[in-house]
Amino acid sequence: MIQKPRGTQDLFLNSAAEWNAVEEKFRKVLNLFNYGEIITPMFESKELFVRGVGDTSDIVSKEMYEFTDKKGREFVLRPEGTAPTVRALIENKLYIPENLPYKTFYIGPIFRYERPQAGRYRQFNQLGVETFGLDSLNHDIELISLGDSFLKELNIEKDIIVQINYLVTGEERKKYEEQLKKYILSIKNICDDCQKRFKKNVLRILDCKIDSSKVKNGPKMFEFATENNKERLNETFRQLKEMGLKVEIDFNLVRGLDYYTGLVFEFKNIKTNQAIIAGGSYNNLVEELGGPSIPASGFAIGLERIMLILNEQKIKVVEEKEIELFIIPLSEQAQKLTNKLMLEARRKNLKIDTNWNIKNLKNGFKSAEKAKAKNILVIGDNSIANNQYSIKPQLTGEPVELKYNQIISYLKGEK
Ligand code: ATP
Ligand code: MG
Numbered sequence: 057m058i059q060k061p062r063g064t065q066d067l068f069l070n071s072a073a074e075w076n077a078v079e080e081k082f083r084k085v086l087n088l089f090n091y092g093e094i095i096t097p098m099f100e101s102k103e104l105f106v107r108g109v110g111d112t113s114d115i116v117s118k119e120m121y122e123f124t125d126k127k128g129r130e131f132v133l134r135p136e137g138t139a140p141t142v143r144a145l146i147e148n149k150l151y152i153p154e155n156l157p158y159k160t161f162y163i164g165p166i167f168r169y170e171r172p173q174a175g176r177y178r179q180f181n182q183l184g185v186e187t188f189g190l191d192s193l194n195h196d197i198e199l200i201s202l203g204d205s206f207l208k209e210l211n212i213e214k215d216i217i218v219q220i221n222y223l224v225t226g227e228e229r230k231k232y233e234e235q236l237k238k239y240i241l242s243i244k245n246i247c248d249d250c251q252k253r254f255k256k257n258v259l260r261i262l263d264c265k266i267d268s269s270k271v272k273n274g275p276k277m278f279e280f281a282t283e284n285n286k287e288r289l290n291e292t293f294r295q296l297k298e299m300g301l302k303v304e305i306d307f308n309l310v311r312g313l314d315y316y317t318g319l320v321f322e323f324k325n326i327k328t329n330q331a332i333i334a335g336g337s338y339n340n341l342v343e344e345l346g347g348p349s350i351p352a353s354g355f356a357i358g359l360e361r362i363m364l365i366l367n368e369q370k371i372k373v374v375e376e377k378e379i380e381l382f383i384i385p386l387s388e389q390a391q392k393l394t395n396k397l398m399l400e401a402r403r404k405n406l407k408i409d410t411n412w413n414i415k416n417l418k419n420g421f422k423s424a425e426k427a428k429a430k431n432i433l434v435i436g437d438n439s440i441a442n443n444q445y446s447i448k449p450q451l452t453g454e455p456v457e458l459k460y461n462q463i464i465s466y467l468k469g470e471k
Contacts, residue, residue, distance in 0.1 A: 110314025
């Protein structure tokens with residue numbers, strides 16, 4: 057038997073429906089916040105991520121699905137959604153002043169060669185949000201409250217906290233990194249990856265899944281921030297708290313991607329200690345990728361991790377539409393009429409069904425029961441000859457006698 061690739065999923069029956077329902081809720085919330093959707097390719101030039109995400113990040117250094125096409129060009133299946141959005145912003149000149157602030161979102165698969173485990177796949181899906189041309193305290197707060205609104209829309213409230221931090225940049229970053237290096241030299245036994253990180257990008261060590269705890273007591277980046285930025289983070293914290301979010305400042309929070317500047321945040325599932333939403337501001341990326349200098353920020357939601365929580369907490373997102381009518385045709389002539397009636401009804405937006413394998417009343421009723429339809433209609437040659445159709449509502453069981461051309465308006469509740 058041929059099996060699916062490791063770290064991927066098949067979705068069917070209810071799980072596929074729940075999946076789509078979550079996406080639709082996301083679209084609904086983003087529409088309320090006045091964001092428009094962007095759709096970009098699933099593969100991109102490898103260089104986009106090497107330059108955008110940074111070659112010392114785990115994503116670029118070991119997790120990309122890479123391939124060369126027939127002309128030897130180097131591509132990757134996209135390992136994240138921000139760099140592609142910025143690429144599209146620049147390539148399509150979406151940054152022109154009349155478009156700013158530009159607020160957009162995407163939904164789609166992301167590919168990373170990781171060790172699969174609960175909530176960690178090799179193909180997973182992100183619901184992502186990006187904004188261009190905004191950099192202010194109010195925007196930071198609105199962005200985080202957008203993530204919160206989406207979770208509330210899904211009724212996910214339990215066990216989630218928001219952690220925020222502020223990454224310093226420029227001269228302050230250099231000073232901090234010097235101090236961090238000094239501290240790290242004073243501790244022993246850091247992992248092989250961290251030894252490389254020490255040389256190439258020391259901040260990465262704070263995000264190491266093995267050794268990050270060893271630097272917890274080291275210098276705090278926040279102490280290197282300007283007074284303005286310190287105040288901005290504290291005020292973000294205060295206002296989010298006032299709005300009722302469970303929020304905390306985590307001075308060791310850094311993100312796994314190099315492009316972040318300033319605010320960073322994660323919504324964490326405290327039961328599994330996994331991030332379900334992660335993001336922040338990345339004010340240099342547009343310029344670094346060849347566009348103008350405009351501030352930017354955003355976040356990505358892991359759809360599989362949302363699905364895990366919904367399953368755990370037994371939250372149903374799909375609003376299932378009942379079948380209005382299930383037809384049991386008892387002859388060839390009745391089957392022909394059933395097809396005609398179903399087509400007419402479906403054109404009027406009625407959900408209606410039959411089962412062409414029905415052989416007799418008994419298995420007809422079995423099928424109807426399984427379909428959990430609101431109404432049942434048995435059609436035999438007699439009903440056709442007399443133009444008399446007896447519709448039985450499952451709940452009351454009290455049949456309603458109708459002529460053929462009354463059936464649809466009856467089902468639509470027009471009579
Ligand atoms: P983690 O620390 O869990 O590896 P990350 O820092 O790599 O996450 P981001 O690159 O910021 O995550 O991606 C944003 C979100 O996408 C994460 O918060 C998570 O919900 C989800 N995500 C990341 N990697 C995976 C994966 N391999 N499988 C499923 N979801 C993922
Ligand atoms: Mg990761």
